[in-house]
Amino acid sequence: MAVTERRLKQREQQKESILEAARAIMLKEGWPAVSIRKIAELIGYSLPVVYNHFENKDAIMEDFIRHGFILLGDAALAAKAQSADPAQQLKLIAIAYYDFALSHREYYQIMFGLGVPNCDRAKEIAEIGRFGDIIISSLKQLQGGECSPQTTLKFHTFWSILHGLSSINMINLTAAPGELQQKVLQDAIQGFIMNINN
Missing domain, CATH: 1.10.357.10 (Tetracycline Repressor, domain 2)
Structure with a gap:
């Protein structure tokens, strides 16, 4: 149970980090500059980790x-x-x-x-x-x-x-x-x- 809870918490933290990175890019450069690749680079995640949370940029927009x-x-x-x-x-x-x-x-x-x-x-x-x-x-x-x-x-x-x-x-x-x-x-x-x- 503790392992599952830890994984869920880690997943939520990853998602929040992705959203925070997207927000930072958006505030600095505007929404058109936001991309999955830029987000991954900013927070040091691989592309598959970001795609594991959001299918595409539209999902982040939603x-x-x-x-x-x-x-x-x-x-x-x-x-x-x-x-x-x-x-x-x-x-x-x-x-x-x-x-x-x-x-x-x-x-x-x-x-x-x-x-x-x-x-x-x-x-x-x-x-x-x-x-x-x-x-x-x-x-x-x-x-x-x-x-x-x-x-x-x-x-x-x-x-x-x-x-x-x-x-x-x-x-x-x-x-x-x-x-x-x-x-x-x-x-x-x-x-x-x-x-x-x-």
């Missing part, structure tokens, strides 16, 4: 996506817990989302490389679904407690607002100072909430 959505979901939950009012919850979630995008750029870019995930992707990756559920629960409260096609529409509109504003500011298409960016975000969310039942 692990980053999962972890990123855990971080984003935790930030959204913490923001939501600050108020019982669903409209205020959406405002706080919006700010937390925006802050996450700017403070975790590398995760955000991997998580949303191709835009907002579709419903099928959210069903496949539980962490994406969890984040969506946090927003949907506040939307349902504002719309009388039931999930309707209108709730789904408003969910996608809300997420699109957050994603669009975060992405625009991330790539510096605007030279607006941080305070103005926050006001734009708050204005967009306030307008969204005022029209929630339209």
